[in-house]
Amino acid sequence: MSVNTKEYRIDSRKSVELDSWPTRYEGRLGKEEGLETLAELILRLQRLQALLYADGSKSLLVVLQAMDAAGKDSTIRNVFGPINPQGCKVVSFKGPNSTELLHDFLWRVHQNVPRRGHIGVFNRSHYEDVLIARVKQLVPKDLIKKRYEHINNFESLLHDEGTRVVKFFLHISKDYQKEQLQERLDTPEKLWKFSPQDIPERIHWDEYQKAFELAFEKCSTSEAPWYIVPAERKWFRNLLVTKVLVETLESMNLRYPEVKFDPKEVRIP
Amino acid sequence: MSVNTKEYRIDSRKSVELDSWPTRYEGRLGKEEGLETLAELILRLQRLQALLYADGSKSLLVVLQAMDAAGKDSTIRNVFGPINPQGCKVVSFKGPNSTELLHDFLWRVHQNVPRRGHIGVFNRSHYEDVLIARVKQLVPKDLIKKRYEHINNFESLLHDEGTRVVKFFLHISKDYQKEQLQERLDTPEKLWKFSPQDIPERIHWDEYQKAFELAFEKCSTSEAPWYIVPAERKWFRNLLVTKVLVETLESMNLRYPEVKFDPKEVRIP
Numbered sequence: 001m002s003v004n005t006k007e008y009r010i011d012s013r014k015s016v017e018l019d020s021w022p023t024r025y026e027g028r029l030g031k032e033e034g035l036e037t038l039a040e041l042i043l044r045l046q047r048l049q050a051l052l053y054a055d056g057s058k059s060l061l062v063v064l065q066a067m068d069a070a071g072k073d074s075t076i077r078n079v080f081g082p083i084n085p086q087g088c089k090v091v092s093f094k095g096p097n098s099t100e101l102l103h104d105f106l107w108r109v110h111q112n113v114p115r116r117g118h119i120g121v122f123n124r125s126h127y128e129d130v131l132i133a134r135v136k137q138l139v140p141k142d143l144i145k146k147r148y149e150h151i152n153n154f155e156s157l158l159h160d161e162g163t164r165v166v167k168f169f170l171h172i173s174k175d176y177q178k179e180q181l182q183e184r185l186d187t188p189e190k191l192w193k194f195s196p197q198d199i200p201e202r203i204h205w206d207e208y209q210k211a212f213e214l215a216f217e218k219c220s221t222s223e224a225p226w227y228i229v230p231a232e233r234k235w236f237r238n239l240l241v242t243k244v245l246v247e248t249l250e251s252m253n254l255r256y257p258e259v260k261f262d263p264k265e266v267r268i269p
Numbered sequence: 270m271s272v273n274t275k276e277y278r279i280d281s282r283k284s285v286e287l288d289s290w291p292t293r294y295e296g297r298l299g300k301e302e303g304l305e306t307l308a309e310l311i312l313r314l315q316r317l318q319a320l321l322y323a324d325g326s327k328s329l330l331v332v333l334q335a336m337d338a339a340g341k342d343s344t345i346r347n348v349f350g351p352i353n354p355q356g357c358k359v360v361s362f363k364g365p366n367s368t369e370l371l372h373d374f375l376w377r378v379h380q381n382v383p384r385r386g387h388i389g390v391f392n393r394s395h396y397e398d399v400l401i402a403r404v405k406q407l408v409p410k411d412l413i414k415k416r417y418e419h420i421n422n423f424e425s426l427l428h429d430e431g432t433r434v435v436k437f438f439l440h441i442s443k444d445y446q447k448e449q450l451q452e453r454l455d456t457p458e459k460l461w462k463f464s465p466q467d468i469p470e471r472i473h474w475d476e477y478q479k480a481f482e483l484a485f486e487k488c489s490t491s492e493a494p495w496y497i498v499p500a501e502r503k504w505f506r507n508l509l510v511t512k513v514l515v516e517t518l519e520s521m522n523l524r525y526p527e528v529k530f531d532p533k534e535v536r537i538p
Contacts, residue, residue: 085349086359185532263454
């Protein structure tokens with residue numbers, strides 16, 4: 001029973017209706033078998049990361065977006081926790097600070113892309129600038145339209161220069177979000193993560209979903225695809241994300257660098 | 270059978286003879302029991318890191334120094350691999366680039382200290398500027414002497430502003446280094462890590478040991494202590510480093526931030 005990652009990938013420039021995409025995996029793969037598969041995939045991911053690091057000529061950028069409380073932090077902990085922290089950098093994009101606002105929206109993002117050999121993880125990203133910026137009307141609609149194209153150009157630059165880009169939307173329902181927020185309120189060690197501001201944001205749920213749909217339609221490319229991850233079962237969410245990363249790294253033609261000496265000839269004094 | 274971390278800590282301004290410090294743990298703790306203890310310590314480290322992140326007011330800077338092939342990378346993978354990558358940033362300091370050379374030696378280091386809530390790991394550090402800089406006479410001896418004081422002042426600044434600093438020297442013998450370098454030559458997946466330049470560096474072994482001794486004597490302070498880790502048995506090396514980190518974090522009086530609302534009063538629409 002294997003998971004076909006392509007089923008969750010958005011084809012280039014296809015229109016997307018999130019309502020028709022599952023938020024909860026209900027396929028035939030069971031949890032027990034799924035966790036075994038995940039453990040194997042994590043091992044493969046660890047080996048591939050070591051190879052990416054040794055190869056040193058390419059990098060991988062992973063973009064994570066979702067509604068509040070969908071599990072971005074937990075995904076990062078579970079998928080990227082097991083890999084070598086020396087070759088993995090997580091960057092969390094909050095609202096831009098005053099210096100960042102003095103620049104174009106890709107300025108701070110570009111500074112944080114992974115160097116060759118590394119995996120970079122964006123917890124939120126430049127997509128906020130076509131999501132919250134659209135819903136809250138932070139910039140004119142005309143500019144949002146242009147931003148989709150600027151994002152595509154930017155991601156295409158990264159791709160051509162050796163950085164592969166994969167983007168995940170952790171898809172949940174409005175009811176599931178409610179449960180998760182309630183859990184934060186009920187759990188002393190999670191309470192600090194609860195922000196009363198999350199509540200008025202729920203009023204804009206449909207507008208955010210619409211903004212996501214547009215972003216996926218405009219910015220899912222063959223070079224930098226979006227995946228819509230049913231995120232309400234954590235084991236499946238982790239499995240799908242890990243599998244996409246493994247497949248992506250395997251397609252990158254990574255290899256150990258050639259050395260300019262014959263190891264058999266070297267004598268260590 | 271428990272490990273007393275204080276035995277491996279260098280007292281403030283005490284002179285150090287590395288020859289009299291063990292490179293291989295030969296104490297009474299066995300490997301099996303040691304690995305169990307390590308697993309427990311890693312769990313505690315994970316919980317403490319989550320708390321450090323939630324607390325958000327303090328940070329921890331871990332400095333790793335050693336001769337080549339002593340196991341810095343492996344220590345990072347083993348000790349920091351299991352913790353949440355979102356709150357942990359590893360910075361590897363190579364030789365300074367041309368822009369960095371236009372500045373004082375602490376300039377690039379300061380830019381890379383961990384933000385509040387994070388653990389920062391330095392794979393090599395500003396100490397190279399009193400180690401290789403001394404051995405290779407990259408700067409005048411007078412300046413090296415001043416640098417010890419500048420390092421102390423800098424680390425004291427970090428301490429007073431909320432960043433705890435702990436520093437580890439992974440201590441190995443010259444013979445052990447030879448074995449490790451030979452293993453890189455003999456193992457195809459490790460060959461890329463072998464640098465022919467490591468060989469002439471071995472000629473300077475004693476000078477490096479001397480430079481380390483001076484750095485420890487001048488820059489081990491109660492605020493930012495140096496630990497000399499017997500590094501030839503990996504399980505013990507990992508155990509000692511992890512235990513020091515756990516003890517340090519436990520002494521930092523971390524707590525979940527107070528919230529300004531009553532969770533029982535919040536209703537999620």
